[in-house]
Amino acid sequence: MRYFILMTLIVTFWVSAHDQQVLSEQNVIEVHEADNKYLYESWKFELENIDYSNGIDYQEANIIIKNFAFTPKAASCGATGIIVDYGVYWKVATYEGFSAIPGKSIFIHKKSGKMSQDGNVLFSHPNKMKMSYSEGTHLDISVVK
Secondary structure, X not given: OHHHHXXXXXXXXXXXXXXXXXXXXXXHHHHXXXXXXXXXXXXXXXXXXXXXXXXXXXXXXXXXXHHHOOOHHHOOOOEEXXXXXXXXEEEEEEEEOOOOEEOOOEEEEOOOXXXXXXXXXXXXXXXXXXXXXXXXXXXXXXXXX
């Protein structure tokens, strides 16, 4: 979330200084939405181009967990923590709510990519994730024209 706010501010001030004009609230919203559209597309591209034949490394686990945050199954997960090597799994801490209360960890199997939490399979493979970028999320692309 800090990254989105920081990028929005940087883009806003750059555009304002570059054009030497005062941005309206609508201009700020348009810049933010365009930035989010690019981010969504780049994350989706990264997920689609993971080579699963050699297992999942740390960076690929990070790509998977970034995209997982926008699935309906991540609804109770407010944020994720660092990714830790946990033997045959990558273990990802989760935090819930405004006060970031520790939640149940997510496990990504290093060979198969199967994602589980609290003993329940979330996705049998990362390619089966259906991301939802609906209005109201901080990665809202539905209103971009």
